[in-house]
Structures are given as structure tokens and as C-alpha cells.
Amino acid sequence: MASSIQSITQGIADITDPPLATEAGEGADFSSTLQTAVDQISNLQSDAQNKVAGLLSGDGEDIHSAMLAVEKANVSFEMMVQVRNRIVQAYQTISQMPF
Numbered sequence: 001m002a003s004s005i006q007s008i009t010q011g012i013a014d015i016t017d018p019p020l021a022t023e024a025g026e027g028a029d030f031s032s033t034l035q036t037a038v039d040q041i042s043n044l045q046s047d048a049q050n051k052v053a054g055l056l057s058g059d060g061e062d063i064h065s066a067m068l069a070v071e072k073a074n075v076s077f078e079m080m081v082q083v084r085n086r087i088v089q090a091y092q093t094i095s096q097m098p099f
Contacts, residue, residue: 038080040076041073041076041077044069047073048069048070048072048073051070052066054066
């Protein structure tokens, strides 16, 4: 159980940690960072779908691992929605600034 929680928190940390700059002033651009995070969340969701399908078809998947995969995908998706909301809020704030 502890290793499952640790893997979930590590997965979230991998998504939220910004990429390190390779040289002064250089780093991954925002769109590639965002695309990487979306790809990771998509992989978590497909893993959860596969585990649930395996559980339902009786392919030896246990309910514990299926539920963990579903919750990991759910938490990651909720975090992505909150990041999107913050991005939209920042865009709206910037667009309302007088120039």
C-alpha cells in the first residue's frame, strides 16, 4: 500500500515538476511541457481502462490494482483540469490589462 501511494505521488511530482534548464535561459517551452503532461495523463487513463477490462474479463487482474489505477488516473485528470483553469484565469487577467 505504501509503495502504491509513493508511486502515485511520484507520478504527480513527475507531471508537476518543471523541466530543468539546460543552459542559462534555456528550458523546455510551455507547449511541450503541457503536451508531455497530457500524454502522461492519457497513459494513466489507458492503463486504468486496461486494468478494469482485465478485471471484468477475468484475466487475473485484482480489484486492488484496478482501483489504484483508476484513482491515479482520476487524481491526475483532476489536477490537469485545475491547471487548465489556472491557465484560463491567467489569460483572462492578462487580456483585461490596459496597454
